Amino acid sequence: MPLEIRPSQALRLWRQVHLDLVRDGESDLSARQTAILLTIYLELPPHTVRGLAAQLGVTKPVITRALDSMGKLGLVTRRRDETDRRNVVIQRTVAGALAVERLADRVVERAREFGAG
Amino acid sequence: MPLEIRPSQALRLWRQVHLDLVRDGESDLSARQTAILLTIYLELPPHTVRGLAAQLGVTKPVITRALDSMGKLGLVTRRRDETDRRNVVIQRTVAGALAVERLADRVVERAREFGAG
DNA sequence: CGTTAATGATACGGGTCCGTAACGATCGGG
DNA sequence: CCCGATCGTTACGGACCCGTATCATTAACG
Numbered sequence A, B: 001m002p003l004e005i006r007p008s009q010a011l012r013l014w015r016q017v018h019l020d021l022v023r024d025g026e027s028d029l030s031a032r033q034t035a036i037l038l039t040i041y042l043e044l045p046p047h048t049v050r051g052l053a054a055q056l057g058v059t060k061p062v063i064t065r066a067l068d069s070m071g072k073l074g075l076v077t078r079r080r081d082e083t084d085r086r087n088v089v090i091q092r093t094v095a096g097a098l099a100v101e102r103l104a105d106r107v108v109e110r111a112r113e114f115g116a117g
Numbered sequence C: 001c002g003t004t005a006a007t008g009a010t011a012c013g014g015g016t017c018c019g020t021a022a023c024g025a026t027c028g029g030g
Numbered sequence D: 001c002c003c004g005a006t007c008g009t010t011a012c013g014g015a016c017c018c019g020t021a022t023c024a025t026t027a028a029c030g
Helices: A008-023 A031-042 A049-056 A060-072 A094-113 B007-023 B032-042 B049-056 B058-070 B094-113
Strands: A076-080 A087-091 B076-080 B087-094
Touching: A008 A094, A008 B032, A008 B049, A008 B094, A031 A060, A031 A087, A031 A094, A031 B007, A049 A060, A049 A087, A049 B007, A049 B094, A060 A076, A087 B076, A094 B007, B007 B094, B032 B049, B032 B058, B032 B087, B032 B094, B049 B087, B058 B076
Parallel strands: none
Antiparallel strands: A076 A087, B076 B087
16 A cells, blocks of 8 residues: 655655754755665665665765764764674664654654645 | 655655665755755745745855855746845746656655555 | 945855775685 | 785865855835
8 A cells, every 4th residue: 555645745745854854953964874874774784884885876985974974973883793804784873763763753743734735 | 634654654755765866866955955945946935045044044145055056056046136126036947846846756756665664 | 315224145264075096904715 | 825806994185065254235214
């Protein structure tokens, strides 16, 4: 059972959530960072720098830097893979899970406000 | 009749659309710019720098610069208000309307793909 | 008029992000 | 054992964005 949504509803939803993010000062995350964060929290582990770069279609430094900044915010953590020490495994954090959950609630909340548009 | 959407659906939708934007290189727009663009195309004109700044809760230079860059991309245009030449009226463009429409279709398309999640 | 208020644009210093290229660490196969 | 391949990181130069402060232009009003 697909999720039915009209173009005008989609646009109003997109605008309102972005307005919320800007106003609450949570617009620190770029589109890339958002995609990375949600991939980490929605897709099955393990997540590596290379894997994320491939999924997003960007270069590895982009992932490394995004992990740096999101790590500073406490949203993710890195750990060396002991079975193959070349790899780095990206791990979730409590703060990151909360941030993702907050975003979901925001979208759900704003969607509910919109009647037939 | 509100738009019913579950948190997990919201997150998958948010992730997938952001992934699309990143992969197609349309992630040039920051969260602020997205909010500005959609405000211009969804809310009733006229739009001024000051009005947009107030709606977003940001300073005027943010709007000026966003209009500069979005103007370079052809998404919006500025015109002096002849009745009060201090004001600048932000106007829509064909390219901007197409970009907004494309975003809407993207969201609708991705939403449709998601079953009960 | 002249003064005050308001609008949008600009200058500046600081921060972040980008892609390319190079690097050190680690694995694996001959 | 060593050499190539792979992984993630860092260096570099350039571009963009931010907020504060300031500016020129225009309007409003005494």
